[in-house]
Amino acid sequence: MKKILLAAFFVGTFTISYAQSDYYNDYRRSVSEVNWQNVVADLVLSKTQANQLYSLNDRYHDYNSWNKVYVNNPNRWKDDRYAEIERILGREKYEKFKTKYYKGQNPTAVYNRNKNNDKRYKHMDKKSQDYRQDDRPDNGRGHRH
Structure with a gap:
């Protein structure tokens, strides 16, 4: 029983630190x-x-300095960072910044979207598209388009 609990603890710890590092990698990319x-x-x-x-860009020079601030809520870095950029630039220039560098989208939404694009499952997209194409009716012509 102890071995199972110990294994679960290590797996849980690794999973949390892995998720934290993903957030930090998004921060570094920003x-x-x-x-x-x-x-x-x-x-x-x-x-x-x-x-x-x-x-602002030099504020967290490594993972440990970033993690000290965001350990309890790693997703908060986006709101903090872009609120600070907006404060520095002012509303008008911040809107120009978003338009040019983030195609008018809120930068926070850009990184949330990236978080949901898990590469481990990308290969499934093609398979599901192939399946949908094979499932189409032949429109009464005897062949598929």
Whole structure:
């Protein structure tokens, strides 16, 4: 019985830390996938705004510093980060930022969507599409389209 409980504890701990690291990876992508120098130039930001953005991007330099803040609610990083970006840029420039870099969507929604695109199940999409095509009626013509 002890072995089962110990195994369950290790599996649970690994699962939680794995999920936490996924959130942290999303956070890192939100910093690294945007060319912040281009953002500063495109939005004609002041030196103070640019420095605040760079400081925000350097706030959590590693997983441990990020995890200390978000250990209990790892999903909260998105709301915190983009509220801070909006505060730095102002509402008008933040809307321009979203339009150009996130196609008008809330950046939080972009990362939530990515979280649901689990690559382990991508191969199932093709199989289900093939199944749906094979299931179509032949429209009375004797052959399928």
